[in-house]
Amino acid sequence: MKKKNVAVVMGGYSDEYVVSLKSGQLIFDSLDRDLYNVYKVVILKEEWYFLxxxxxxxxxxxxxxSVNLSxxxxxxxDVCFNIIHGKPGENGELQAYWDTIGQTYTGCGFYQSALTFNKKDTLAVLSKYGIPSAKSVYLRKNEDCNEDQIIADLGLPVxxxxxQSGSSLGITKVKEQADLKKAMDFAFAEDDExxxxxxxxxxxxxxxxxxxxGxxxxxxxxxxxxxxxFFDYEAKYEGASEEITPARIDEETRIRVKNIxxxxxxxxxxxxxxxSEFIIMNGTPYMLEMNTNPGFSPASILPQQAAHYGISIKDLCGNEVEKALNKTK
Structure with missing residues (x-):
């Protein structure tokens, strides 16, 4: 049987590209060479290239x-293994482009990517299915806001x-109202919403x-x-957190989180x-967000969970490629 050509597509347009390169390397190393010819493709704002x-x-x-070699x-x-964190691989832009040119790829499609990258819209849709989330206020850049009313509605801290951003970039925990404006400016530096x-x-x-x-x-x-x-960039990627699998929760709560x-x-x-990220408060899981291209470096949470479940990285990645190939049949 002829081997399929698989491009592990990594990089991206945000500061998350550094993490994506590490994730891509693990997938590149893990895919079965008996089944696939595995290649690296890096997508950056300034250039898209084959390595x-x-x-x-x-x-x-x-x-x-495609690529024309020297x-x-x-x-x-035959398949693009999408492991870009953030734009353009996690917000639907790349998926829409691939759909247009007829390129097969792993992961979810354009709509799911665009939706889940938008925290407000994701939580609004999931609320219709009875999945709770924190009370929130949504603001666009340069929109007037009443800070007193926001704090009255939400309390402190907030x-x-x-x-629309990943890896906890642009997030601040605000304990005093006097710090709210600075935190808003910090967040607006990452996104207009x-x-x-x-x-x-x-x-x-x-x-x-x-x-x-299946x-x-x-x-x-x-x-x-x-x-x-909180679980910020340093905590996620620079060791400033402890990640315990399985979580120290009772069986009833575990089942509730799993089902939600x-x-x-x-x-x-x-x-x-x-x-997906949740805060469990009084036994109820409140959803924060869903990541459709989560970190996949050796230190990342998803590979750790796969090992705990008993699925090898080789099988996990191979399953993604085979699903994508089967979509085209």
Whole structure:
């Protein structure tokens, strides 16, 4: 059987590209060479390029996402393994482009990517399915706001965050109203839309959900114990947190979290990797957000959960490629 050409597509347009490169390397190393020819493709704002074994770059032809190597050999990819965190791989832009040119790819489609990258819209849709979230105020850049009314409605502390961003970039925990404006400006530097959310005093958990061999499964529930004020960029990627799998919760709460995470995944018509964040308060899981291209470096939560569940990284990645290939049959 002829091997399929798989491009592991990494990088991105935000500061998350550094994490994406690490995630891409793990997937590149893990895919079965007996089944696939595996290649690296890096997408950055300034250029899209193919990276060969010697580290030499060749530009991607955006007309059909192929590459013409200096040897004169053209490479066309049977599957693109999308592991870009943030724009353009997690907000639907890349998926819409691939759909237009007929390129097969892993993970969820354009609509699910665009929806889940927008925190406000995700939580609004999931509320219709009975999935609770924090009380919040939504603001656009340069829109007038009444700080006194916001604090009266939400109380203190509050979280101020970009509506469309990842890796906890641009997020501030605000304890005093005097700090609210600075936090809003910080969030607006990442996105033109922000959310100000009420504080939920409870345990933060991260829940990995995937569709694996035709079934929606919860890989694990990981308890997040941050050394910082919250699970920020430093806590996620620089070791300033303790991640405990399985989370230290009772069986009744575990089942409740598992069922809500699966319900959210299925209700949105998801496919591929996902990691949803919840705060458990008084036994009730409140959803914060869903990530459709979560971190996949060796230290990331989803690979840890897969190991706990008993699925190897090789099988996890191979399942994604085979699902994508089967969509085209």
């Amino acid at each position: 060969d074994d010697r580290g030499e770059k060749s530009l991607i032809n955006k007309a059909d996402f 040897s004169g050999f053209d490479v066309k990819f 979280f101020v965050k970009p509506n 922000i959310l100000i959310e009420s504080f939920l005093d409870g345990m933060e958990v991260s829940v990995g959900v995937i569709d694996y061999e 079934e929606t499964i919860v890989l694990g529930i990981t308890e997040i114990v941050s050394k910082n004020e 995470a699966k319900k959210a995944y299925d209700s949105l018509g998801m496919s591929g990797f996902s990691r």
